[in-house]
Amino acid sequence: MFDGITTGEEHESGIGPLIEEEFLMYEHHQREINGRSNKGWLRTMVYSLVQQLVRQDPEYYILYVAARPDHNPRLVSYPYYTEFARPGDSTIFRHVDMNIPELLATGQGGNIVQGSVSLDVETAVTGCTEIVPGMHKRLREWWADVEARSAQGEQVRAGGRVHNVTPLWRSSDAAKYGKFGCHSVCTRSMLAYEPPLFLVLTASSYAAQYSRLAVLFEIHTI
Template identity: 40%
Template sequence: MPDEKTFFRHIDVKIWDLLQTGRGANILQGSVSFKDDNLEYCTEILPGMHDLSKLRSWWEDLAQDATNTDNRNHTDGFVQGIQPWMWAADYVRKYNTDWEKEVCAAGDLRLSLPMIPHGSIGPATAIRQAILPWFVAVKADGTTLDTPESGSWEEISAAHRDIVAIPALPQAIAVLFTAV
């Protein structure tokens, strides 16, 4: 709704876990817009930062950053927030990218990987209506998801079939039927 505080920036995976184990690399996410976005209220991304070598380098840079006095860039959660100090002018120059607005029109589909830094600018200037699907890979055993804490294939399937809440994290909203 207009004037709601909607600003955020994050990465939808635990970066260190992704870099060490690949957990979360087999997810496809995005949005389907039902209303037009505008330049004052839309999704933003850091183009190219989903590249694992860049992501690893940036993560290591953050650990060495002099402004990081309390090691606050690491988290035990499954989503990594991005504070303003975490994307300073030095990083813009080093990685040759900066936040880019992704303005979608009604009916547009935006797809991305969970490891690309993204967010929303704000406050809201209009009503925004969108569906935010996540497609998660199912492993070769036919039941384990790429992000096991999201639940199992059986739990997700039952929740969709019975039209009930999914008893796990939002990463399990939708499942892609492929084995990894």
């Protein structure tokens, strides 16, 4: 879809340099709130030209429909900001993009898919999205372990629409379910689709970003 956004000899043609200029423009106009780092998020970039281009791509839309468990073809675009992490940015977090007890009890949010388009090359060394492979099959089992620890007196936050996994994940969980790792490394222009029960327990690495990383997040939902 793209020639890439990194400038240089291999990207002198095509729309790559234009995409990069757009990222840089939005970055220039974004400020830090109360002097706090934006942690690699470009929260002012929501309706850029490149984002509109991706939203209108019929193949991207079709893949969204195919990735949804209910295959609902009647979706609307949910605007979301971009990632434009620089070396030194703290980008690490571990989360599930929904309320886990509500999902397990009612299925609420079970058809939501988050899609992304990587515009820079990820590697396990410079930074990537970490996952625990196979957790989509064992989410209910893991949450039962969390609730059992809560019954024994361990404090477990109820969570809102997004569950922070960091205070919940234990070394015993890693031994039982597997460790976080860069099992989903994206190359430039690669699409990634994350159904809620497929790539659950995801994390962005690292505590300090090693190289620049630009990602578009385009979400179609009902």
